[in-house]
Amino acid sequence: MRLGADRVHVRVPATSANLGPGFDALGLALGIHDEVEVRLVASDEITVEVVGEGAGEVPGGADHLVVRALQHTLELAGAPLTGLHMRCVNRIPHGRGLGSSAAAVVSGIVAARGLLADPGALDLATMLRVATEFEGHPDNAAPALRGGATVAWIGAQGPRAVDLEIDPRISATVLVPDVRLATSRARGVLPAQVPHGDAAFTAGRAALLVESLARRPELLLDATEDRLHQDYRAGVMAGTSELVRTLRGHGLAATVSGAGPTVLVLTTPAQAEALDAVLADTVDAVAGWRAVRPGIDRTGATSSSDSMA
Numbered sequence: 001m002r003l004g005a006d007r008v009h010v011r012v013p014a015t016s017a018n019l020g021p022g023f024d025a026l027g028l029a030l031g032i033h034d035e036v037e038v039r040l041v042a043s044d045e046i047t048v049e050v051v052g053e054g055a056g057e058v059p060g061g062a063d064h065l066v067v068r069a070l071q072h073t074l075e076l077a078g079a080p081l082t083g084l085h086m087r088c089v090n091r092i093p094h095g096r097g098l099g100s101s102a103a104a105v106v107s108g109i110v111a112a113r114g115l116l117a118d119p120g121a122l123d124l125a126t127m128l129r130v131a132t133e134f135e136g137h138p139d140n141a142a143p144a145l146r147g148g149a150t151v152a153w154i155g156a157q158g159p160r161a162v163d164l165e166i167d168p169r170i171s172a173t174v175l176v177p178d179v180r181l182a183t184s185r186a187r188g189v190l191p192a193q194v195p196h197g198d199a200a201f202t203a204g205r206a207a208l209l210v211e212s213l214a215r216r217p218e219l220l221l222d223a224t225e226d227r228l229h230q231d232y233r234a235g236v237m238a239g240t241s242e243l244v245r246t247l248r249g250h251g252l253a254a255t256v257s258g259a260g261p262t263v264l265v266l267t268t269p270a271q272a273e274a275l276d277a278v279l280a281d282t283v284d285a286v287a288g289w290r291a292v293r294p295g296i297d298r299t300g301a302t303s304s305s306d307s308m309a
Contacts, residue, residue: 001078004117005305006040012107013147013297014092015099016174016264017139020224020255021205026164027143027150028264030172031294032098034090036066036107038115041083053090053100064088065101065134069108073130077116095180097258102140105131106301110145114303125160128152132159140258147300149213165214172296173275175263178288181237186259190232198227217268220253224266230256237261243282243289250278 014032018024034053048064050056058064062071066088071081088107092100109130113122124145131141138152142161152161202225209223233256234241240261247254247265252275257264267275283289 002117003079003115005115005307007306008038008111008114008303010036010107010111010303012103012144012301015102015140015143016257019209020226021202021209023228024137024139025151025153027139029143029147029297029300031297032091034092034103034107036111037087038111039085041085043083045083047085049087051089053094065104066108069105069134070112073109073112077121079116093176096176096262097260098262099140099144102135102144105134106141106144110301110303114305128159128161145300148298164210167215167217169268170217171267173265173291173293174257175283175289175291177261179261181261183259185236186233189236190229194228202226202228220266221251224253224255246282247278250274
């Protein structure tokens with residue numbers, strides 16, 4: 001397949017996975033976005049400029065995750081590999097459980113799609129499959145691609161995802177700490193087996209969560225209860241665990257965002273004052289935390305391209 005554009009601009013949202021009981025399945029897109037601009041060049045040179053999160057830390061050149069995902073996707077589509085200049089404006093915090101790596105992978109995939117003469121050759125299902133190859137599971141990649149809330153799984157036909165309804169009254173707040181936590185460390189403390197009662201409890205809450213997101217947000221506190229992963233991770237994110245307990249003790253649906261250590265809080269307008277009061281007494285008084293109210297991104301990854309002359 002030939003290339004049809006020589007410049008593409010991509011915008012991809014942050015995501016919060018799990019939402020409590022929906023471990024490795026449910027995800028939500030948030031209104032914090034990374035932006036990537038790719039410009040093809042006439043040589044084999046690959047240069048990467050990073051502004052914001054990860055500047056001076058992430059690999060440059062061909063080792064950059066966005067470049068790797070982009071080149072892999074072009075190769076999959078049978079398009080020629082070429083030199084490029086890439087500029088990344090990163091706003092999604094790294095190592096905080098907000099899907100920064102999934103956003104990078106999706107950015108590369110969507111950028112590759114935008115460069116193709118026939119972008120329709122890469123549909124959502126194909127893009128999710130490629131993203132899952134990089135990520136290992138689709139819970140963050142699905143909402144990053146699709147926006148809103150999703151449930152994703154890997155079945156006989158590979159990775160799949162469907163959109164979930166979200167009641168317009170629901171708002172999302174994230175409480176982001178200064179400290180980072182590697183996903184591998186957060187996963188490393190999880191047991192190989194859990195008690196049957198805990199599994200049954202969490203399965204029921206996950207089913208309730210789908211209903212509460214769509215039509216019954218007054219049930220979010222119960223629906224976001226979890227016994228599969230959050231308590232096991234408390235030892236590697238004590239501050240996060242304490243903050244989740246405090247917020248839930250005030251009737252607010254707080255969960256660990258992804259692998260942590262960020263905290264996600266889902267609220268309705270009726271809970272706005274309660275959330276403000278708790279944050280004033282806890283987050284604002286504790287060094288190293290900041291509250292962000294990004295809203296829910298309902299669009300997902302977008303791109304715009306400049307055609308070749």
